[in-house]
Amino acid sequence: MDVSPGLSVSTLALILLLLPPFPSIFVESASFSNITDKEALLSFKALIASDPSDILFSWNDSTTICQWSGVRCNNKRRVSTLDLKGLQLSGSISPHIGNLSALQFLYLQDNYFTGNLPDQLGNLAHLQTLNASSNLIGGAIPANISKCSNLSTLDLAVNTISGKIPTELGLLSKLQVLKLDQNLLTGNIPPSIGNLSSLTTLNLGTNTISGSIPSDLGRLQNLQELQISINNLTGTVPSSLYNVSSLETFALASNDLYGEIPSDVGFRLPNLLVFHFCINKFTGQYPPSLHNVTKIQSIRMSHNFLVGSVPPGLGTLHDLTMYNIGFNLFVSSGSSGLDLITSLTNSSKLEFLAIDENHLEGAIPDSIGNLSTSLAKLYMGGNRIYGSIPASIGKLTELTLLNMSHNLISGEIPAEIGQLKELRMLNLAGNKLFGKIPAACGNLSMLIELELYGNGLEGTIPATFSEFQRLLSLDLSSNKLGGIIPRELFTLTSLSSLMNLSKNSLTGPLPDDIGGLENLIALDLSNNLLSGNISDSIGDCTSMQVLSMSNNSFTGLIPNAIGNLKGLQSLDLSSNHLSGSIPESLGKLRSLQFLNLSQNNLQGEIPNEGIFLNRSAVHLEGNAKLCMSSLCPHSSNRNISKALLVIIIVASAALVIFFLVGLYWAFFIRRKRSDPKVATAGSIKAQHRMVSYEELRQATENFDPRNLIGTGSFGSVYKGVLRDGMAVAIKVLNLATSGAWKSFVAECEALRNVRHRNLVKLVTLCSSLDFGNNDFWALVYEFMGNGSLEDWIRGRRRHEGGGGLSVIERLSIATDVAGAMDYLHNDCEAQVVHCDLKPSNVLLDEEMTAKVGDFGLAKLLVQMPEGQVSTTSTNGLKGSIGYIPPEYGFGGKPSTKGDVYSYGVLLLELLTAKSPTDESFVGGMNLEKWVRAAFPNRTMEAIDAHLMINVITHEGQQISPEKQAECLVSMVSVGLSCATESAEARITMRDAFHRLKGAKKTLLKPDAANEA
The missing domain is CATH 1.10.510.10 (Transferase(Phosphotransferase) domain 1)
Structure with a gap:
């Protein structure tokens, strides 16, 4: 052995004795790394605010980290997997997670994690799977996640992540699955995504991504699933995408895309299982080659501007579960006009069929009864279908929805329709049906909505309707029904939306059982031959918002009990033979916005409070013995006549305005229905009276903090008083806050058609610029004083x-x-x-x-x-x-x-x-x-x-x-x-x-x- 000068053999021997053997050096090094992992996990645990299952209880010193719940280690005792999915954990993700340098699999999905994704995730060089989907994670996607060069799966779906998709994601060359759907992402789809040559799944659906679809995505030749539905994408579909022959799911629904679908799409994409192009602006013909993809399962092309006829070949699609071509401009004619129904009888797995709102003409074939026994929803409304409804319809026993409305269908309703015992919604309105309503309809005990209006149905309303114990809405209006109204109808306490029996020939008195409709919101019995008194039990219908009994022969007094209907907004008792005075309780109904008592025999003083202070909303003409309090018997008849004349003139003018507004809204609603896009804040805005930024500024005294009554995730709420004296609560959105715009749209969408006395009323909204030329959005609600x-x-x-x-x-x-x-x-x-x-x-x-x-x-x-x-x-x-x-x-x-x-x-x-x-x-x-x-x-x-x-x-x-x-x-x-x-x-x-x-x-x- 060579010994260094100055170092004796005895000294060297002593040093060697003091040194530990080599294996111990390795264990000490591994132990140090193991300690780093332990510290990282304990730091992670420290930010967990809630652990309902107490799953992290085992994360303590009594066991080694490799025995901790959700932790798996490699053969070097380093943490390789952290699996905490579905444990209802809440809190934020610790940045110390970046110290788990051997981590390969990280599963955090299905919890309540908040905060941002830590930048330190980019330190996990060995990470292969990162799944943090279905949480409440916000902020932006860290750009340096691109440093995880071994990442094959990145799933951040169903969170509140905002900002743009980082261009750097294109550096993840091993990435196979990228799911960012159902977030708040903005900006464009980065063309760099086209560099991910191993990608099989790309899901960016349900965000607010804009711009065009980059043609670079056509380079993803291993792509099987492309899901970019429900965004704001514009332009045409790049032709390169139609060359990705591996595609199985091709979903672009609900965007603003246009152009023609290539006629040979089925030849170029032979592996298609899902083809969703609905709710866009595609034009041109139906691609016939689509029917050559015999394994396809779902075709959705509804709400576009496609023309021409449906090509043959549907009969080869045996695996089809969903077929929706509704709301287009497809045509057919003659005796073979609905042959596509016969073709689809070969699709034994079909669950959903929609051909509604086209220009399809023809008779319904008997083969309709041979459609799939799994068929649950059938939409055929809004076409030019004629002839009768085949009795074979009764064979579709799994149907939950049947809509054949607004066609030219004639004949009687087949009794066999009573065999559809799973039916929830039946709509045959707007046809030419005649004869009696079959008593067998009473077998449809699961029904929640029945619409038969606008036909020529005769006879009486079947007493078997008493079986509709789940019915929410009933519309039999505009028919030729006669006889008395079965009292059983008024015992259907489930009715909570609408009962419309107007424009028939119903006779007899109104049963006292009407009080049983305590959950009903709208009741229309107008334009019939009903007689007798209006029962006091009408006051038990405490949810009523719209009540119309006009153009009948009701007599007696207006029940004072109507004043119990605190949520009543519209009351029409015109053109009857009612007598006596106007109940003072009507003037105390704060919610009442329209009142028509014209053409009766009412007398006495007109109340001078509530709605009666708004002359344009009240119609009293044709009641010669009514008078204003100041012009009643002690005044001259001439003064009375003048007062009544003023009322008549004002009321008539209001009626004309009301009629013109009605025509406008009828036109608007029709336009809205034909519009393939979902309603946005812009369309909702037209339904409310508008206020300016200046008026809201004045109403809140320049948004004085003294008027601040609350703050929320997306804005602040101020108390204010509008120029007409109305007290309101003004919710001003903070547009700099992520998600504020979606919150605004969500609130408008939710409140667009809802009307209920126990929902805070949206008075109006404001879309404007403030004095700094910045966007200003606010929702104005009724003020709640308590x-x-x-x-x-x-x-x-x-x-x-x-x-x-x-x-x-x-x-x-x-x-x-x-x-x-x-x-x-x-x-x-x-x-x-x-x-x-x-x-x-x-x-x-x-x-x-x-x-x-x-x-x-x-x-x-x-x-x-x-x-x-x-x-x-x-x-x-x-x-x-x-x-x-x-x-x-x-x-x-x-x-x-x-x-x-x-x-x-x-x-x-x-x-x-x-x-x-x-x-x-x-x-x-x-x-x-x-x-x-x-x-x-x-x-x-x-x-x-x-x-x-x-x-x-x-x-x-x-x-x-x-x-x-x-x-x-x-x-x-x-x-x-x-x-x-x-x-x-x-x-x-x-x-x-x-x-x-x-x-x-x-x-x-x-x-x-x-x-x-």
Whole structure:
């Protein structure tokens, strides 16, 4: 051995003895890296705000990190996989995750992570899979994620990520799956994506991406799925995309694309399974080669401007589940005009068929009954179809929707239609049907909507309609129906949207049972031969907003009970034989906007309050004995005549204006229906009176902070007074905030067609520029003088004298909110899911009526052809912590069941005054479990301690503490039934609404002792 000069052999031996053996050096090095991983994981855990399953409990010193839940290590004891998917975790993602330098697989999907993706993810050079989908992650996509050179899957779908798609993603040469759908992304699709030669899946759908589709995507020759639907893309489809022969899913729906679809698309894309080009502006012919793709499963080309005929060959598409060519300009004629139906009988898996709103002509073939036994939805309306409805239609026993409206169909409705027992919606309106309505229709017990208006149907309304216990809307208007109205119709308490029997020849009196329609919003019995008195029970129809009984032969008095209809907006009793005076209660209806009592025999003074102060909204002509209070009997007849003449002139002028406006809106609505694009804020704006930025500035005293009444995620709310003296709440959007625009559109979309006394009314909106030439957007609502429900629960608001909410008030509020949610879920044109129901979004007016507001996260549910529910507006936002249903954490999409859960939590909070995020809820405990543990025997222990349960008097009746306690138990039962963890086990909002109304009737029912 060579020994260095000056170093003795004995010294060298001593050094060697002190050195540890070589293997120990390796272990020490590995241990150091293992410690780094441990510190990174503990830093990650430190930012977890909620862990309901307590899954991270094992992350402690008692075990090695390789034994921690969700952690897997490689053979060097380094963390290689972190799998935390679907654990309902909330909090932010720690930047220390970038220190897990050996990490290959990161699964964070289906949780409630917020904040931004940390830039440090770019340090994970070995990372192959990053899945953080279905969370609440915001901010931009870090550009340096491109440093993860081994990444093969990047899935950030269903979040609130904003900004542009980084051009640097084009550097991820091994990337196979890129999913960024259902976010808030803007800007263009980077052409650099075309560099990802290994890419098989590209999903950018449901964002606000604009610009054209880059032709560079045509270089992705391994691409199987291209999904860029629901964006703002413009221009034509690059021809290079039609050469990506590997494509199986080609989805460009709901953009602003135009041009012709190549006739040989089926030859160039032989592997197509999904072809979705709907809701664009494509022109030209139907590509015949599409029928050569025999394995194709879904074809959607609806809402375009395609012309010509449907080419032959549909009969070869045996795997077709969805076929939608509606809302185009396709034509056919003659006896073979609907042969495509016969061709589709070979598609044994077909579930959805839509050929509506075209120019198809022909008779419905008997072969329609041979369509797929799986067919659930059949749209044929808005064509030129003639002949009768074949009896074979009764063989389609799985149908849930049948629409043949607005055609030239004649003959009788076949009794076999009663065999469609799964049917929810039946629309045969606007045809030439005659004969009687078959009694067999009563077999359709699942029906929720029945439209037969605009035909020549005769006979009486079948008594079997009493079987429609789920019916929400009934329209039999404009037929030749006669006889009396079956009293059974008025016992259909499910009716909550519309009952229209107008323009028939119905006779007889109005049954007292009309009061059973307590959930109905609109009732039209006009233009019939009805007679007798209007029953006082009409006052029990407390949800009524529109009531028309004009052009009949009703006699007697106008019931004073109509004044009980607090949400009534339009009342038309004109052209009858009504007598007596105008009830003063009509003047007290604050919501009433239109009143027509003309052409009757009314007499006495005209009320001088409420709607009667707006002469243009009131029609009283043809009642010679009516008079103004100042011109009644003590004044000369000449003065009376003059006063009446003034009223008649003003009313007539208003009627002309009303008629012209009606014509305009009829034209507008028709245009809107034919427009293939979904309504935007621009079209919604036309439906409201407009205010300027200057008026709102003055109304809020230059947006003085003293008028600030609240702030939210997307803006600030100010109290203001408009020039006409109306007090309003003005929600000013902060357009610099990510998601503000989508929130604005969502709120407009949700409120565009909703009308309910328990929804905060949108007065108008403002789209303008401020004095700095910046965009200014604001929503103007009715002002709610008693603040939010949260203020009352937290004690920030109290009655004069210091009292909080009583049992009756809490019950009324709970019922009001349930009624509003029931309406949104069941009675809107497009089903609305609120997605953010909580006490701060429930407001109270001067009379303590509760109204649901803030639809900034709302979803309009649209039934998609595949049978799944799709949502529009602000995708990715799921609500507020504590009120979010558990299933949303597992990838569940917004649903009515989710709202039910949020309502249940809200109801339990209203009763207990305990927040669902109360710091005492640890170790998996939550509000629902805490209340359930006390229910039913110890329920009162959980009730708000500030709720004073003494003998109370309501409308002269004493209510004992025992009855109040019984009512509280019933309300808690409803809350628990709504807030249960299992979505399937929850009751519906309709069930909750009816149970609460039952509890209210029980509470207010006089005791037997009191009655005696």
